[in-house]
Amino acid sequence: MSLASPSRPPSDPSRPAPPSSAGTPAQRPAADVPAPPHSTPATVPPADSRAASRPAVDWRIRFAALCAIWGFSFLLIKLGTGAYAPLQVTFGRLLFGTAVLAVAMAVKRARLPRGAGTWARLFVAGFLLNALPFSLFAYAELTIPSTLAGICNATSPLWGMVLSLVALSEDRPTRRRVAGLGLGFLGVLTVLGAWQGFSGVDTTGTVLALFASLSYPVGWIWVRRTLAGRPESHLSLTGAQLGLATLQLALVTPLFTTWPGSLQVGPLLAVAALGALGTGFAVLLQYGLVAEVGPTTGQMVTYFVPVIATAAGVTLLGEPLSWNTPVGAVIVLAGAALTQSRPRAGRTPRRARIRTGRPGA
Numbered sequence: 001m002s003l004a005s006p007s008r009p010p011s012d013p014s015r016p017a018p019p020s021s022a023g024t025p026a027q028r029p030a031a032d033v034p035a036p037p038h039s040t041p042a043t044v045p046p047a048d049s050r051a052a053s054r055p056a057v058d059w060r061i062r063f064a065a066l067c068a069i070w071g072f073s074f075l076l077i078k079l080g081t082g083a084y085a086p087l088q089v090t091f092g093r094l095l096f097g098t099a100v101l102a103v104a105m106a107v108k109r110a111r112l113p114r115g116a117g118t119w120a121r122l123f124v125a126g127f128l129l130n131a132l133p134f135s136l137f138a139y140a141e142l143t144i145p146s147t148l149a150g151i152c153n154a155t156s157p158l159w160g161m162v163l164s165l166v167a168l169s170e171d172r173p174t175r176r177r178v179a180g181l182g183l184g185f186l187g188v189l190t191v192l193g194a195w196q197g198f199s200g201v202d203t204t205g206t207v208l209a210l211f212a213s214l215s216y217p218v219g220w221i222w223v224r225r226t227l228a229g230r231p232e233s234h235l236s237l238t239g240a241q242l243g244l245a246t247l248q249l250a251l252v253t254p255l256f257t258t259w260p261g262s263l264q265v266g267p268l269l270a271v272a273a274l275g276a277l278g279t280g281f282a283v284l285l286q287y288g289l290v291a292e293v294g295p296t297t298g299q300m301v302t303y304f305v306p307v308i309a310t311a312a313g314v315t316l317l318g319e320p321l322s323w324n325t326p327v328g329a330v331i332v333l334a335g336a337a338l339t340q341s342r343p344r345a346g347r348t349p350r351r352a353r354i355r356t357g358r359p360g361a
Helices: 047-052 059-081 086-108 116-140 146-153 156-167 175-192 203-226 234-256 265-293 301-317 324-339 350-356
Strands: none
Touching: 059 086, 059 116, 059 146, 059 265, 059 301, 086 116, 086 234, 086 265, 116 146, 116 203, 116 234, 146 175, 146 203, 146 301, 146 324, 156 175, 156 203, 156 324, 175 324, 234 265, 301 324
């Protein structure tokens, strides 16, 4: 589940990042970056600023930490919904995540964005990248295992490619990417056991999880079209986006839920960890990784999230695991990787060589 700031795209491809899910505004094209369960955008600072301040903790350790945080998010959602309504879990998650970013903004003295138009666009981004997918995943995990939710989240780049072909005229399909799309959805059918008539799989919960993963690229395209090139910092835009998403849940949650009779500490701590770590701290961690090692390495987190989510669900929650789940997950990830592939720099596509008369390599 990833957030990205609408200044400059972290990468050339099409799916804007995080996240990203956790994914806040993302500036990348829609099919390029797989979304974690928490979508928030990430901007890449100029190269000289990267070299100037190297974090004390090695990037590999931070990369592993980010994989673990986002991988365990689905387990935390499951624990939270065991005692609280899905909307309450989402509200708590956003509240704790916003609090972490508010502290970071205060420390760095980051100013909030200005202009009613900017806030209106961030309001929509907060809904598409945070409020909606977080809520859908929470509702989905009422009836499906956290392992399946984690795998459904990995389909986000597949949806991103489909949408980018429709909404982004500059994003043209290649045979490899189309093959990746078909392979990815074949993996989804494998996970769901299509040859068995989807027996043993809750259709409603699975559809909700798939729609949650679809919401991320929709939000990224929205951000790319409406917020790209903003002068505000990544932290400022991300904090405002999460704050608006929190406001949305604060207004909606009391209308559809009732306050629980008693507060259960375990699930409450799970929600707090989900928000503070998975939606707040992870966004800052992701931004630092993308700034230091680049978006290509940073987006590799997506491929570890379903693996960790599956391991956590099976070992800690005792969720069942049949052979088609890990096999299908591998196929989904392979398809997702192909949909994000791009021609090597300096290499002219075969069609262009024929048109210009250039000899093939």
